[in-house]
Amino acid sequence: MKKKDKTYHIKNFYDGDKKLEKVVLEVKNGFIYKISRKGYLSSQAFDIVVPTFVDLQVYGSNQRLLSEYPSIKTLEKWIVFIKKMEPIFFNLQ
Numbered sequence: 001m002k003k004k005d006k007t008y009h010i011k012n013f014y015d016g017d018k019k020l021e022k023v024v025l026e027v028k029n030g031f032i033y034k035i036s037r038k039g040y041l042s043s044q045a046f047d048i049v050v051p052t053f054v055d056l057q058v059y060g061s062n063q064r065l066l067s068e069y070p071s072i073k074t075l076e077k078w079i080v081f082i083k084k085m086e087p088i089f090f091n092l093q
Contacts, residue, residue, distance in 0.1 A: 003030040009045040025049070 008025040013035070022042070026034040064074045
C-alpha cells in the first residue's frame with residue numbers, strides 16, 4: 001500500500017550525528033526523501049524530532065537478537081527481515 005506523501009516543518013531535527021535547525025522534511029511513501037531549509041514555516045513546526053528504530057528485539061529480528069549476536073551477520077539478517085516487514089513508516093505524534 002502506498003503511503004501519502006507529507007511535509008513536516010521541524011524546529012530541531014537530530015539526524016543521529018548533528019542537530020539541524022529549522023528544516024523541512026519531505027516524506028515519500030513513508031520514508032524521509034529530502035531535508036532542506038527551503039519553505040520552513042515556524043507556525044507549522046514541530047519542536048523536536050529525533051530518529052528512532054523499531055525495537056527488533058521485541059518485534060522480531062529474523063531469530064537474532066543483537067544483544068545475543070552482536071555481529072554484521074545479525075544486521076544483514078535484520079535488513080532482510082525489515083524489507084519484508086509492513087508497515088514501515090515515518091510517524092510524528
